[in-house]
Amino acid sequence: EIVMTQSPATLSVSPGERATLSCRADQSISSNLAWYQQKPGQAPRLLIYGASTRATGIPARFSGSGSGTEFTLTISSLQSEDFAVYYCQQYNTWRTFGPGTKVDVK
Amino acid sequence: QLQLQESGPGLVRPSETLPLICTVSGASINTSPYYWGWIRQSPEKGLEWIGVIYYSGDAYYSPSLKSRVIISLDTSKNQFSLKLNSMTAADTAVYYCARGSKQQGVDNGFDFWGQGTMVTVSS
Numbered sequence: 416e417i418v419m420t421q422s423p424a425t426l427s428v429s430p431g432e433r434a435t436l437s438c439r440a441d442q443s444i445s446s447n448l449a450w451y452q453q454k455p456g457q458a459p460r461l462l463i464y465g466a467s468t469r470a471t472g473i474p475a476r477f478s479g480s481g482s483g484t485e486f487t488l489t490i491s492s493l494q495s496e497d498f499a500v501y502y503c504q505q506y507n508t509w510r511t512f513g514p515g516t517k518v519d520v521k
Numbered sequence: 522q523l524q525l526q527e528s529g530p531g532l533v534r535p536s537e538t539l540p541l542i543c544t545v546s547g548a549s550i551n552t553s554p555y556y557w558g559w560i561r562q563s564p565e566k567g568l569e570w571i572g573v574i575y576y577s578g579d580a581y582y583s584p585s586l587k588s589r590v591i592i593s594l595d596t597s598k599n600q601f602s603l604k605l606n607s608m609t610a611a612d613t614a615v616y617y618c619a620r621g622s623k624q625q626g627v628d629n630g631f632d633f634w635g636q637g638t639m640v641t642v643s644s
Binding site: 416447449451457458459460461464465468470471502504506509510511512514515 | 558560567568569570573581583584585617619627628629630631632634635636637
């Protein structure tokens, strides 16, 4: 099973600032990676697939990059609605999720 | 508008089988290029992929759960289901159903999710 790790566990950011979240796979997954956002009491919401393609309706402030084992989700200017938990998920071999990064208000 | 809705028992006894159904509205489940999946979430394990079934009926399961899981399609009702047997307290979680797509060999992730249903395993 491919193990996904995310860092940091918690990221404290002020509104308007840039947030950079990291995701790492323990073996190469090419670009077979998705990012999800989850708010309390809600299901995850797809943000990015193919490591860098925004899903339908996702604002341009969200961007993804990386390939192989190292990936990054960047939120260019945090809005109030962006404070949430973010998960990466690989789908190169079966599917596994990372443990998440919580983005909270600084 | 696509909607997915999970249904099933909220409480299951240890050693019993969990039956869950996901009712899909707004799209046909036997249409390419879609697949349909089950994911669960608990504080202990986080998000855990259970398995997926493609429009063709081909199913794939998490290696850690494969011996206990069956996912199937009911095209007449536009539903897909999950059966997880030999339930233990470790299976207590919120269970989600979701839709994904794979177009020209490119997987686009789970783009629509149900609201989730809480399942507790207890005697």
